[in-house]
Amino acid sequence: PGRYSSVMVRGERVIAISDMIRRYILTNYPRVDPAIIRVIPRGVDPAAYPHGYQPPADWLAQWRRQFPGRADEVVITRPGRLTRWKGQEDLIEIVLGLKRRGLPAHGVLVGDAHPKKMAYAEALRAQVAGLGLERDITFTGHRSDVREIMAVSNVVLSLSTDPEAFGRVSLEALSLGVPVAAYDHGGVAEQLAAIFPAGRIAPGDKAGMQALLATWYNAAPAVPAEQPFTLERMLDSTLETYLELADR
Secondary structure, rough: OOHHHHHHHOOOOOOOHHHHHHHHHHHHHOOOOHHHEEOOOEEEOOOOOOOOOOOOHHHHHHHHHHOOOOOEEEEEEEEOOOOHOOHHHHHHHHHHHHOOOOEEEEEEEOOOOOOHHHHHHHHHHHHHHHOOOOEEEEEEEEEOOOHHHHHOOOOEEEOOOOOOOOHHHHHHHHHHHOOOOOOOOHHHHHHHHOOOOOHHHHOOOHHHHHHHHHHHOOOOOOOOOOOOOOOOHHHHHHHHHHHHHHHH
């Protein structure tokens, strides 16, 4: 927050992409009139992320050739760039805890590190090796088929240590009908409250996350087919904001 970035809140209307961002604006820029803020959450296109989507057979065959695993494994996926605040270290510890409970958990880290953060990526791999989890944690690197990977996952996690402004990946997974377990803060908390409250865990509570996933081992709760954070709703609300000013 500061004079330079305050240009973002000098409009006749200010669009906040979540209630979290609205609170952030009012906390850090107290001169902003709350009446000019319009909360318009980001949205996904359900046609691009259809509920119950299954990847084509050729993709699935290639995936299994590239990343073979046991048929009974519970695939727990964390998509996102390999960077410290995204919580990849937490996923590793969560998988370790589930293995110690006797559950066939397999963690999938989808994403690569920024060239300047390669040391962190190597530290993650060293952590996995040190815990003896080389066969239980998969590093996919950068992928353009995240939708398909999430669709074949049993659970998608959002483990950001800092609250995200919205968190599109978690919404994409929920749109696909894949259960999401997430630290209950930021924009992701708003998604879970509206769509899938069963997946909320206190931020940083790795033991709580392990316990939740263990209860989901036999049967995770179903994700509703309908959700309010759609692309159409986002676009309609944005156009309404412009028309409101134009009509005035």
